[in-house]
Amino acid sequence: MNRSLADLTAEPLDVLIIGGGIVGAGMARDAAMRGLKTGLIEQHDFASGTSSRSSRLLHGGIRYLAQGRIGLVREASVEKRTLHRIAPHLAEPLAFIFPSYPGAGWPLWQMRLGVKMYDLLCSGHNLGKSSSLSKAEALQAVPQLKAEGLAGAVRYFDGFTNDARLVLDTLRSSAARGASLLNYCQFQNAVRTTEGWRCEVEDQRTGLRHVVQAGAVINATGPWAQKVPHSGVRLRLTKGVHLVASRERLPARDAVVLTAGRRILFVIPWGERVILGTTDTNYAGAPEDVRTAPEDIAYLLGAVNEFFPSARLSCGDIISGWAGLRPLIDDGQGAASDISRAHEIRRAEPNWWDVAGGKLTTYRLMAQQTIDQIAADKRWTTPPCSTAGEPLLSQAETAGVSGILPPPFSKEAVAHYCREEWAVHLDDVMFRRTSWQYYYADARQKAEQAAEWMAELLGWSDEDVARELARCQPSMMSLLPDQVAT
Numbered sequence: 001m002n003r004s005l006a007d008l009t010a011e012p013l014d015v016l017i018i019g020g021g022i023v024g025a026g027m028a029r030d031a032a033m034r035g036l037k038t039g040l041i042e043q044h045d046f047a048s049g050t051s052s053r054s055s056r057l058l059h060g061g062i063r064y065l066a067q068g069r070i071g072l073v074r075e076a077s078v079e080k081r082t083l084h085r086i087a088p089h090l091a092e093p094l095a096f097i098f099p100s101y102p103g104a105g106w107p108l109w110q111m112r113l114g115v116k117m118y119d120l121l122c123s124g125h126n127l128g129k130s131s132s133l134s135k136a137e138a139l140q141a142v143p144q145l146k147a148e149g150l151a152g153a154v155r156y157f158d159g160f161t162n163d164a165r166l167v168l169d170t171l172r173s174s175a176a177r178g179a180s181l182l183n184y185c186q187f188q189n190a191v192r193t194t195e196g197w198r199c200e201v202e203d204q205r206t207g208l209r210h211v212v213q214a215g216a217v218i219n220a221t222g223p224w225a226q227k228v229p230h231s232g233v234r235l236r237l238t239k240g241v242h243l244v245a246s247r248e249r250l251p252a253r254d255a256v257v258l259t260a261g262r263r264i265l266f267v268i269p270w271g272e273r274v275i276l277g278t279t280d281t282n283y284a285g286a287p288e289d290v291r292t293a294p295e296d297i298a299y300l301l302g303a304v305n306e307f308f309p310s311a312r313l314s315c316g317d318i319i320s321g322w323a324g325l326r327p328l329i330d331d332g333q334g335a336a337s338d339i340s341r342a343h344e345i346r347r348a349e350p351n352w353w354d355v356a357g358g359k360l361t362t363y364r365l366m367a368q369q370t371i372d373q374i375a376a377d378k379r380w381t382t383p384p385c386s387t388a389g390e391p392l393l394s395q396a397e398t399a400g401v402s403g404i405l406p407p408p409f410s411k412e413a414v415a416h417y418c419r420e421e422w423a424v425h426l427d428d429v430m431f432r433r434t435s436w437q438y439y440y441a442d443a444r445q446k447a448e449q450a451a452e453w454m455a456e457l458l459g460w461s462d463e464d465v466a467r468e469l470a471r472c473q474p475s476m477m478s479l480l481p482d483q484v485a486t
């Protein structure tokens, strides 16, 4: 699939979506499946914002249960099952062991009750049945876990996904239904017309500006949402950092939940790796400047080493990591981890819709509610939403190129991403399409090989290759170079 501006500019669209993260992708699929003439622009690569920097969980949010946010948990729990149904390759059941240490975190009886409720909130059918573990059973399940003070544990289920792949496969699904999608194209500004909006966009590859007309515009720009002209969104951004280490250093069959004050952290098995995360701190800088700081690394290693004392993880064990921003609705109160993860859909001006907040898990529902509201506002007679009933893609379309684990490292895979998935830069392939950059300890060598293949496929010169390799530096993956073991 080639990048083509002509599809966006040839005739007026029904809907133009700004932002190619999970929220924008969900909107594009829903609108296209209802037969609307749909366009989407993304200023960088698809999924390059928060939607490739999450904990990769499809979850109701066990900690929101403790905060009494039952409606939010139920909504997301139902959605996690929906995603398991429509995208099974990107929604695997994952068991979590949540140990209880009296005096720190929740008492065991409360956790036992909580996980039963958690199962019930998935319409009674969670992705697996929760259970209660004695101290001995908990230590058998997670041998390296701190034994001192351990009372027992609960085991419950959520879904494990690949956030960037979920965006890309949702976009592939929407393109198959006729949506026109363009990465490296930035929204500049818009003028209201009697029919909708006349938008000026800039192709970041050529520097040329173009006009796109649309009956309705959806601002789905995540952490950038309040910066977009005409936006009525007020955000509070919080930063979350994840680190990746070898699973040999922290052998975990199930994911493990750790408590740190009022917060919880996860140790998540990911093939030969474990993902450790996350932090949650207020962030005031520009969204594109988000970076992992030494104190983020110290915090995560400290928390993990407290619960896995024999692991003695250090900076030298870190293979990679990422930092992302939660685009949370600013309600003017609360500590970072207390701010609601609920979403907001708002008509800021006639035919201009801001969609913000929410979670990866609830993206499909956010799209359904938004397109319902736009269709009602425009008095369009569109068919009802059908995104929960149809698979994202067929098994043949995803085999070997999309899944929770990175695909095998091969020239064929790289060719597929360039020809079928809009990859134009090396980091598009190494980070978003495959996660190779995060997964492999020899990511640098892999990037050099992939660059050679892309040079053949896309006709890059030696200077192009050097430039592309520079884009794949650790700074691109939001880690400070001197914090990474090479």
Ligand SMILES: Cc1cc2nc3c(=O)[nH]c(=O)nc-3n(C[C@H](O)[C@H](O)[C@H](O)COP(=O)(O)OP(=O)(O)OC[C@H]3O[C@@H](n4cnc5c(N)ncnc54)[C@H](O)[C@@H]3O)c2cc1C
Binding pocket: 018, 019, 020, 021, 022, 023, 024, 041, 042, 043, 044, 045, 046, 047, 048, 049, 050, 051, 052, 053, 054, 055, 056, 057, 058, 059, 185, 186, 187, 188, 220, 221, 222, 223, 224, 228, 238, 239, 240, 241, 278, 324, 325, 326, 327, 357, 358, 359, 360, 361, 362
């Ligand atoms: C650390 C962390 C962990 C998380 N873990 C989970 C989890 O486990 N499960 C879960 O359900 N949720 C999780 N979330 C939340 C979830 O990741 C986000 O809610 C979701 O990814 C936000 O998607 P988005 O599309 O709104 O934003 P983004 O993914 O940031 O997409 C917005 C896009 O808009 C583009 N854009 C901005 N301005 C313009 C412009 N002018 N023109 C064109 N394009 C523009 C940006 O480049 C960007 O790609 C987590 C979030 C964080 C930060």
